[in-house]
Amino acid sequence: MLKYLVSRVIATIPVIIGVTVFTFIVMHLAAGSYVPGLDLNPNLKPEDEAMIKHYLGLDRPLYEQYLTWMAGVVHGDFGRSMIDGSLVSRHIGDRLPATLELTVTAILMGVLISIPLGVTGALRRGSKIDHALTALSVGGFAIPGFWLGLMLILIFSVQLQAWGMPFLPSGGVMTPGTGGGDPLDRLVHLIMPATVLSFVYLSIWSRFTRSSMLEVLSQDYVRTARAKGMSGRRVVYLHALRNAVIPLVTLVGLELPSLVSGGLVVEVVFSWPGIGKLLYERALQTDYSTVLGITTFAALLVVLGNLLADFLYALLDPRIRYA
Amino acid sequence: MIDPVIVEAPPVATPLATRRAIQSYWSAAFSRLRRNRIGMASGALLLFFVLVALAAPLLARLITHTNYSSQDLANTFANPLSPGHILGTDDLGRDELTRLLFGAQVSMGIGFLAVSVSLAIGATVGLVAGYYGGLIDGVLMRFVDIILAIPSIFLFILMSILFKPNTVTLALIIASVGWGSIARLVRGEVLSVRTRDFMVATRALGARDVRLIVRHLLPNVLHVLIVFGSLYLGSVILIEAALDFLGLGINPPIPSWGNMLTNSETFFFHSRWLVIWPGVMIFLAVLAANLFGNAVRDAFDPRLRGE
Amino acid sequence: MPGPLLDVHDLKTQFFTPEGVVKAVDGVSFELNAGETLGIVGESGSGKSVTALSLMRLIPPPGRVVSGRVIYDGNDLTKLSESEMQGIRGESIAMIFQDPMTSLNPVFKVGWQVGEPLMLHRAESKAKAFTSAVSVLGKVGIPSPADRARDYPHHFSGGMRQRAMIAMGLTTTPKVLIADEPTTALDVTIQAQILELLRNVNREFGTATILITHNLGVVAGMCERVMVMYAGRIVESGPTEDVFAHPKHPYTWSLLRSIPRLDADRHEALKPIEGLPPDLIDLPPGCAFHPRCVFAIERCKRDTPVLNRVGETQLAACWVTQSGTELRDA
Numbered sequence: 032m033l034k035y036l037v038s039r040v041i042a043t044i045p046v047i048i049g050v051t052v053f054t055f056i057v058m059h060l061a062a063g064s065y066v067p068g069l070d071l072n073p074n075l076k077p078e079d080e081a082m083i084k085h086y087l088g089l090d091r092p093l094y095e096q097y098l099t100w101m102a103g104v105v106h107g108d109f110g111r112s113m114i115d116g117s118l119v120s121r122h123i124g125d126r127l128p129a130t131l132e133l134t135v136t137a138i139l140m141g142v143l144i145s146i147p148l149g150v151t152g153a154l155r156r157g158s159k160i161d162h163a164l165t166a167l168s169v170g171g172f173a174i175p176g177f178w179l180g181l182m183l184i185l186i187f188s189v190q191l192q193a194w195g196m197p198f199l200p201s202g203g204v205m206t207p208g209t210g211g212g213d214p215l216d217r218l219v220h221l222i223m224p225a226t227v228l229s230f231v232y233l234s235i236w237s238r239f240t241r242s243s244m245l246e247v248l249s250q251d252y253v254r255t256a257r258a259k260g261m262s263g264r265r266v267v268y269l270h271a272l273r274n275a276v277i278p279l280v281t282l283v284g285l286e287l288p289s290l291v292s293g294g295l296v297v298e299v300v301f302s303w304p305g306i307g308k309l310l311y312e313r314a315l316q317t318d319y320s321t322v323l324g325i326t327t328f329a330a331l332l333v334v335l336g337n338l339l340a341d342f343l344y345a346l347l348d349p350r351i352r353y354a
Numbered sequence: 355m356i357d358p359v360i361v362e363a364p365p366v367a368t369p370l371a372t373r374r375a376i377q378s379y380w381s382a383a384f385s386r387l388r389r390n391r392i393g394m395a396s397g398a399l400l401l402f403f404v405l406v407a408l409a410a411p412l413l414a415r416l417i418t419h420t421n422y423s424s425q426d427l428a429n430t431f432a433n434p435l436s437p438g439h440i441l442g443t444d445d446l447g448r449d450e451l452t453r454l455l456f457g458a459q460v461s462m463g464i465g466f467l468a469v470s471v472s473l474a475i476g477a478t479v480g481l482v483a484g485y486y487g488g489l490i491d492g493v494l495m496r497f498v499d500i501i502l503a504i505p506s507i508f509l510f511i512l513m514s515i516l517f518k519p520n521t522v523t524l525a526l527i528i529a530s531v532g533w534g535s536i537a538r539l540v541r542g543e544v545l546s547v548r549t550r551d552f553m554v555a556t557r558a559l560g561a562r563d564v565r566l567i568v569r570h571l572l573p574n575v576l577h578v579l580i581v582f583g584s585l586y587l588g589s590v591i592l593i594e595a596a597l598d599f600l601g602l603g604i605n606p607p608i609p610s611w612g613n614m615l616t617n618s619e620t621f622f623f624h625s626r627w628l629v630i631w632p633g634v635m636i637f638l639a640v641l642a643a644n645l646f647g648n649a650v651r652d653a654f655d656p657r658l659r660g661e
Numbered sequence: 662m663p664g665p666l667l668d669v670h671d672l673k674t675q676f677f678t679p680e681g682v683v684k685a686v687d688g689v690s691f692e693l694n695a696g697e698t699l700g701i702v703g704e705s706g707s708g709k710s711v712t713a714l715s716l717m718r719l720i721p722p723p724g725r726v727v728s729g730r731v732i733y734d735g736n737d738l739t740k741l742s743e744s745e746m747q748g749i750r751g752e753s754i755a756m757i758f759q760d761p762m763t764s765l766n767p768v769f770k771v772g773w774q775v776g777e778p779l780m781l782h783r784a785e786s787k788a789k790a791f792t793s794a795v796s797v798l799g800k801v802g803i804p805s806p807a808d809r810a811r812d813y814p815h816h817f818s819g820g821m822r823q824r825a826m827i828a829m830g831l832t833t834t835p836k837v838l839i840a841d842e843p844t845t846a847l848d849v850t851i852q853a854q855i856l857e858l859l860r861n862v863n864r865e866f867g868t869a870t871i872l873i874t875h876n877l878g879v880v881a882g883m884c885e886r887v888m889v890m891y892a893g894r895i896v897e898s899g900p901t902e903d904v905f906a907h908p909k910h911p912y913t914w915s916l917l918r919s920i921p922r923l924d925a926d927r928h929e930a931l932k933p934i935e936g937l938p939p940d941l942i943d944l945p946p947g948c949a950f951h952p953r954c955v956f957a958i959e960r961c962k963r964d965t966p967v968l969n970r971v972g973e974t975q976l977a978a979c980w981v982t983q984s985g986t987e988l989r990d991a
Contacts, residue, residue, distance in 0.1 A: 045496050046496060049496065049500035050500055172644060173588065176596070177595075178615060178636065178637075181618065181619060251758060251760055251764040254758065255765070256766070258751060260750035260751030261747065261777075262744070273766075273768050273769075274768055291505065295508075295511075296596050310508060311511065314512070317515055322512055326504060329504070330504040
């Protein structure tokens with residue numbers, strides 16, 4: 032077991048190095064030795080400029096700069112903004128909770144709705160309901176997320192307001208000035224973006240649950256269960272479902288890396304103050320270092336998340352440990 | 355009471371004893387595809403979009419008599435079915451239908467180009483990594499791991515601010531991430547095929563590496579590529595539209611379905627239609643691509659169908 | 662003695678596939694008496710498993726029992742509602758299956774699964790059913806049953822799993838036990854043990870047993886009577902000893918001759934049955950076996966033979982033997 036864990040960690044290190052190297056290279060290609068705010072001062076003499084650059088370590092050999100970057104990353108320092116010098120890690124800290132609120136809710140919604148939909152489709156295979164559900168999931172996957180978000184805002188926020196009816200807010204986490212303390216207010220703000228984000232998960236996972244369920248229903252142990260004189264309901268909800276959701280859990284687990292990045296488009300459309308929206312805003316300002324800092328952070332999360340998943344599998348399945 | 359449907363294969367006697375015809379792998383798949391009505395219909399729809407994309411300038415000349423950038427500020431936000439503008443005009447008086455036609459060029463063009471490039475690179479990497487194994491495999495797959503670790507949307511945004519893309523470069527940007535999953539997929543398939551007897555036998559006949567890879571390995575992993583490619587097309591169209599919408603892809607005046615929706619909320623009260631048409635187009639194109647992709651997948655492996 | 666326990670009359674089960682209608686069971690009739698052991702023998706595709714599943718009404722779509730009667734305890738099982746049938750399955754008629762590895766639910770404890778029929782049919786509590794399960798597990802020869810009952814199926818070896826399955830079938834002391842290829846997936850040494858177990862169960866509990874297999878040796882060791890099936894029909898039936906000693910159907914005859922013997926001459930060629938089993942969608946006219954039969958006459962190609970008495974104790978569906986011809990080497 033220990034050997035397996037160690038080997039997994041060792042395999043991960045090159046990836047981490049690779050990611051940091053990649054972002055470092057891009058950083059240099061894009062911005063070179065740019066220093067924020069430096070060109071705003073018209074009186075800056077060349078030797079002062081050189082002194083500042085020396086102070087910031089920008090005249091050191093590349094590999095040294097890379098090592099500084101790497102060391103920073105390991106300590107949670109993802110650089111500073113090119114625009115205002117602010118710490119990327121502080122931005123991440125500020126915005127991460129909002130993003131997680133959105134993505135975790137979306138994933139939960141996805142799971143809780145997919146399972147009944149998938150089971151129904153499997154049980155009533157070939158029926159009108161099944162066809163309708165399949166159409167819904169295929170269709171749902173084809174709808175552009177940003178468009179769905181737009182349409183929902185236009186219908187439930189703009190149009191309802193124009194008709195003088197109660198309406199949903201068109202963006203933001205909370206009504207300005209409330210300080211975020213009112214759970215109902217937050218819920219009302221959360222509902223549209225979370226729905227839009229969960230839509231894609233729903234379409235994929237409900238179909239997956241359906242086929243997983245069908246697969247389980249064709250297993251021998253289901254036949255055994257029926258032969259024992261069990262009612263259909265018990266066969267399905269007790270014997271079959273327990274087995275059918277296992278692969279779904281795996282699939283949901285694969286989505287965990289996108290907890291940070293998956294909500295970007297939704298965040299932009301709904302002005303949701305998360306990491307994705309931050310990255311987008313900074314990108315429009317060509318603030319490369321912030322963009323890269325956030326990207327590095329997210330990539331590291333993905334890598335660590337995968338590592339964690341590997342550990343969990345080993346814990347659950349003894350066969351994997353000795354592969 | 356729901357009686358659970360149990361799926362089991364019916365007991366059919368050995369097919370060898372029958373007098374029914376036996377088909378080759380490819381023709382069997384193809385005839386299964388042909389029999390799939392939804393698949394054929396969506397394939398036809400996809401083909402329609404492709405043809406429209408190819409013929410956009412011609413269609414514009416024949417049907418709408420205008421191009422996508424000619425403005426008519428006196429006639430902004432015209433409703434559909436107004437004279438000369440079947441689908442209305444946008445905020446600058448440009449004809450909506452024409453812009454949609456040219457938008458098809460962008461979506462279809464980038465879609466197919468990105469998919470082709472992804473498949474080409476991914477297949478090559480996957481074949482080489484899977485076939486040679488060892489250090490080459492290790493190194494290549496680490497590259498793939500690195501690419502796949504970085505969230506793709508972040509990467510796209512990053513690259514688009516670096517390179518300020520046009521149609522072709524945008525396709526390449528999207529392809530630069532897509533090849534990773536394909537490489538993994540192909541490699542997995544190669545690993546399972548490579549140990550099969552016919553490979554060993556061909557090797558024993560003296561076939562060299564390249565020949566083995568191209569003439570024997572590749573045809574056997576081709577179905578994976580075809581299935582993935584058709585399913586990936588829909589995703590590419592969605593990604594590209596989202597990037598355009600965010601202003602990080604194709605920008606006006608070149609119309610794309612995505613950028614026609616940028617800032618469209620502000621136009622909502624002037625003309626609802628402006629928000630609807632481009633979204634519907636994206637939806638239909640992606641739907642067609644996905645349904646066709648599903649049909650292709652089912653054609654190659656009906657066991658997976660369960661439909 | 663009262664009538665037979667199970668009276669099957671002209672059972673027909675078909676599968677409606679895109680390629681055509683598969684006549685898996687094509688007019689099967691037989692009786693099973695209380696406490697009796699009956700073997701159903703045939704190749705893959707002969708319809709033996711489908712027959713058993715038809716009795717239990719466990720045929721999945723696109724299959725259906727198309728016609729026939731299955732009389733049990735005065736009722737026609739084919740006419741019962743699904744919930745009435747559920748009351749019979751696992752209670753009066755139990756069925757165990759071929760592959761114990763996949764026939765047990767991997768996520769539930771063995772003791773719980775074995776006790777489940779009691780929870781279902783006797784409304785016993787989980788704890789009581791578990792206790793009963795432990796005792797049955799002991800009876801089928803599983804050591805330390807109390808501990809083993811708390812394990813999951815993947816902790817059991819193949820033979821133990823099959824014993825657990827048998828235990829599962831016995832908890833409600835059913836009148837009929839149907840065993841579908843119970844030993845096929847097991848090692849030879851374990852096979853013998855399982856068959857021994859089934860024999861004991863039959864003796865001790867008086868459970869009528871239908872044993873489905875393709876292995877003639879298994880039948881010889883276990884069953885009082887045997888039915889031979891081919892292409893969905895019964896071609897021969899009778900007391901096992903008689904059928905094996907003087908088979909009255911060319912198929913049975915060829916089967917018995919094709920088995921390699923320890924006492925045969927080393928250089929003697931094996932005698933397989935030429936040809937392949939027929940396509941159940943597209944059966945040949947007349948007798949389904951005639952293309953492979955060395956005794957076939959003109960009539961065999963035209964008329965489908967009917968199961969009739971041939972010799973004192975046996976039934977056979979063959980024009981040749983029904984007309985008095987003895988089956989012997991040419």
